[in-house]
Amino acid sequence: MADGFKIEQNHGKSRVRVARVWRRVAGSGDVIVEWNVGVSLFSDCLPAYTSADNSAIVATDSMKNTVYAKAKECTEVTSMESFAVLLGRHFASYYPQVTAAVINIVEKPWERVAVDGQPHSHGFKVGSEKHTTEVRVEKYGTLSVTSGIEGLALLKTTQSGFEGFVRDHFTLLPETRERMVATEVTAAWRYPFAHVSDIPAEPFCFTQRYLEVKKVLADTFFGSPLEGVYSPSVQNTLYLMAKAVLNRFPDIASVKLRMPNLHFLPVNLSSKDNPNMVKFADDVYMPTDEPHGTIEATVSRTMSRM
Numbered sequence: 001m002a003d004g005f006k007i008e009q010n011h012g013k014s015r016v017r018v019a020r021v022w023r024r025v026a027g028s029g030d031v032i033v034e035w036n037v038g039v040s041l042f043s044d045c046l047p048a049y050t051s052a053d054n055s056a057i058v059a060t061d062s063m064k065n066t067v068y069a070k071a072k073e074c075t076e077v078t079s080m081e082s083f084a085v086l087l088g089r090h091f092a093s094y095y096p097q098v099t100a101a102v103i104n105i106v107e108k109p110w111e112r113v114a115v116d117g118q119p120h121s122h123g124f125k126v127g128s129e130k131h132t133t134e135v136r137v138e139k140y141g142t143l144s145v146t147s148g149i150e151g152l153a154l155l156k157t158t159q160s161g162f163e164g165f166v167r168d169h170f171t172l173l174p175e176t177r178e179r180m181v182a183t184e185v186t187a188a189w190r191y192p193f194a195h196v197s198d199i200p201a202e203p204f205c206f207t208q209r210y211l212e213v214k215k216v217l218a219d220t221f222f223g224s225p226l227e228g229v230y231s232p233s234v235q236n237t238l239y240l241m242a243k244a245v246l247n248r249f250p251d252i253a254s255v256k257l258r259m260p261n262l263h264f265l266p267v268n269l270s271s272k273d274n275p276n277m278v279k280f281a282d283d284v285y286m287p288t289d290e291p292h293g294t295i296e297a298t299v300s301r302t303m304s305r306m
């Protein structure tokens with residue numbers, strides 16, 4: 001309370017870009033990660049807002065420097081979740097006035113190249129979808145860890161339809177059992193670690209888990225290589241994808257998926273003189289993402305803490 005007002009505040013540094021290279025890692029060559037780090041500190045620094053007293057302010061410039069200093073300290077290959085926990089623990093425990101730290105990281109998808117079928121020891125190219133994480137650490141070690149995927153673009157040319165929806169005055173969309181379906185999945189899942197001491201001593205491989213979750217999501221979207229699997233709606237496919245992740249990984253408490261429906265509109269062009277210039281036969285489409293459907297859901301285990 002200040003001057004009869006309530007104030008909730010945090011301050012931090014966004015878009016701190018850091019790359020960390022580990023040289024000549026046994027069995028793989030050089031390893032590089034590039035992270036875009038966000039730091040938010042929740043701290044007792046109200047006088048800075050109300051009385052121009054900065055004595056409790058951790059400078060956001062110092063936060064930026066800390067990211068580089070802690071990256072230097074990671075002498076072994078480190079996942080970005082572990083790095084976020086390391087940073088969050090530092091900020092929450094080192095400064096008495098800091099009650100909680102939230103660390104967000106987006107990883108640039110550098111992938112090792114293969115030359116003549118052989119993995120290159122130090123050559124990388126950029127891939128597509130991105131690995132993300134958000135870690136919150138409170139002063140006495142209470143923790144939440146979410147990981148996610150951004151921009152996982154998936155498409156099927158068939159095995160999708162949409163029928164039985166509400167028909168009213170404004171409905172033009174025909175029912176169909178044959179359409180394209182395309183989306184760009186944003187996913188986030190929550191791990192069950194509730195305290196920094198819950199993180200397993202042997203390195204729980206967050207990076208491996210990210211790759212596995214991504215594979216389960218994509219495999220469920222596509223179905224088997226020859227027959228595929230019929231999708232009656234983006235909603236149903238989203239649910240099956242989330243369920244597959246929860247069934248496969250008992251330590252994941254909850255999954256949030258955002259799956260825009262990126263439309264491929266059938267093209268029919270005609271005029272009075274040329275009534276059949278382009279007659280749609282499941283062949284020519286106009287791809288568009290503006291406007292697009294927005295379908296999102298969070299699927300949790302009952303009794304989960306998310």
Ligand SMILES: O=c1[nH]c(=O)c2[nH]c(=O)[nH]c2[nH]1
Pocket residue numbers: 162173232233234235261293
């Ligand atoms: O899978 C779909 N879900 C919808 O909610 C929807 N709405 C729409 O116009 N087309 C679709 N497709």
